[in-house]
């Protein structure tokens with residue numbers, strides 16, 4: 001496939017192979033973008049903004065509504081691309097595609113709700129004869145940098161609101177999963193997006209990242225990815241707006257009065273969805289002492305029934321990790337934890353990029369898998385017997401995207417929802433729940449700002465005040 005620059009699909013002699021992580025078969029190639037491509041993208045995006053900022057809300061919304069319909073009509077086609085290039089099973093890929101339809105449709109709806117307000121200038125002496133308001137204007141060129149784990153919907157979370165706001169966009173998708181993003185751009189163009197409104201540059205972040213990020217023509221960087229790349233980008237961005245959706249190490253408390261069956265089902269799915277490569281995947285399960293043994297045996301038994309393997313088979317529950325290198329990293333983190341005293345309850349074996357769903361307990365405090373984001377199919381069990389202690393433990397790491405608690409007590413639920421330090425608390429659900437229109441983002445190293453279409457639109461627009469001085473009034 002090709003990249004899309006200055007209104008044209010273009011190729012380069014230097015190519016990047018896109019492989020299926022299940023069997024390393026070649027799916028396609030994409031051009032490896034270079035410095036000249038970066039300059040082409042930046043110059044074209046500036047020209048594109050002169051067009052997009054003049055488009056009516058009606059036109060922007062219609063393009064997005066049409067794109068959403070096209071994706072819905074081609075749901076299976078999109079799902080197959082996601083399932084082949086990423087870790088997801090075909091069923092997980094179908095779900096991601098249907099969420100993408102919702103993301104793009106909600107962006108279209110939100111385009112119609114970019115509102116301002118009148119300002120009470122007479123609320124301070126000197127303003128008696130002043131009248132005015134503010135409205136929101138598009139920020140300009142948005143640089144969207146996206147990760148591999150939701151290769152379609154997380155791209156939609158940037159393109160949808162950027163287009164709805166009237167911005168032009170430069171998209172740099174993850175190098176291992178660029179095909180879903182390319183297909184999404186094709187559909188947006190088919191739906192009537194002016195070609196100048198979007199630049200799609202494929203290539204390594206380590207090569208094209210810095211010149212894109214540092215350029216002053218970019219007015220906002222909307223980044224989703226890991227903390228290390230996030231820090232690197234923030235250090236080079238200069239004076240421009242930055243939105244960061246980063247990683248986590250999600251805690252879930254299972255209180256003594258919880259519905260255990262519900263907790264087990266939700267947490268197994270939440271831990272192993274997309275082979276655990278999920279920013280809101282369950283990583284730490286803090287389980288009350290009174291129910292620890294019962295919960296543990298049910299959780300381990302359910303995990304053991306997970307079918308792993310060929311992503312294209314309907315019955316497969318979990319596919320491979322994104323690369324064998326990543327699976328080896330997780331294997332090492334598990335082995336190191338076990339060498340340091342952790343107990344392996346199930347899993348722990350690797351075949352190529354396939355890593356078994358794995359459950360550990362008795363984690364030493366210095367184990368990497370305890371305090372870092374694992375981004376793999378492993379989960380840690382901890383015993384707690386006091387709510388303050390459980391919340392303190394949940395808050396003890398420098399991440400805070402989503403947290404969760406299973407309880408039937410309203411008091412416990414309320415206390416946890418106020419005291420857990422994060423961007424959202426799920427009650428009687430695992431952390432792995434996101435409605436695409438809800439405000440989504442984290443505290444600490446989990447991010448800056450919020451996504452979720454209405455909230456992304458706030459980030460991607462700026463308020464402009466208009467004040468009339470009316471001496472004749």
Ligand code: NAP
Pocket residue numbers: 145146147148149150154172173174175176203204205206208209210213224225226227228229230232233244245246247248278279373375401441446447
């Ligand atoms: P990553 O390695 O940080 O890469 C993310 C994107 O950044 C890729 O497009 C990558 O390009 C690019 N990149 C890397 N270095 C860059 C640089 N110096 N300048 C500019 N761009 C650069 O993350 P990943 O492995 O794809 O995704 C996993 C991470 O994303 C996890 O930490 C996960 O928690 C996080 N995530 C967060 C959310 C959220 O909403 N909070 C959602 C999903 C994932 P290349 O592919 O070319 O390296």
